Structure formats: structure tokens, C-alpha cells
Amino acid sequence: MAxxxxxxxxxxxxxxxxxxxxxxxxxxxxxxxSGEKKAEKVELLxxxxxxxxxxxxxxxxxx
Numbered sequence: 001m002a003x004x005x006x007x008x009x010x011x012x013x014x015x016x017x018x019x020x021x022x023x024x025x026x027x028x029x030x031x032x033x034s035g036e037k038k039a040e041k042v043e044l045l046x047x048x049x050x051x052x053x054x055x056x057x058x059x060x061x062x063x
Contacts, residue, residue, distance in 0.1 A: 002035025004042050009033070011050045013042055018056040 005014040005025065009032040014023055016035070025033065036042055042050075052058070 002037055003039075004036045006034045006036055006042075006045065006050070007032070007053075011045075011048075012053045013045060013050050014053045014056050015059070018059050019053075020056060022055040023053055 002016050005016050005019060006012075007014065007025065007028050009028050012023075014025065019025055
């Protein structure tokens, strides 16, 4: 299983373990997203303008 889910349409990086409804991934076609296991490749994407998803990247919030 991938540690990160990459939304290429919106240039967002998600943490697969914490993805939820707020991330809107089901609305993104499968051809416009991919999985990634290596943090090094995620860092390369950040250099290309990809951002962390504010809803899932840092883990769950308990409010």
C-alpha cells in the first residue's frame, strides 16, 4: 500500500492512512492520481509545486 496519494489534478499530496471525505479524492479520476511509497519522490513533487493536503497530511485532528 502506498504511504502517499498524489492528486495530480490539484497538485496535492495526501497521507493515505488519514485520507477522509474532506480530501475529495473520490471526485478525482484514477488517471489523475497515483500512489507513492518513497518520501524522496514526494519531496521532488514539492519542488514542482505540489502542496500537502491540509486535511490529512499531518494526521488526524481530534477536535
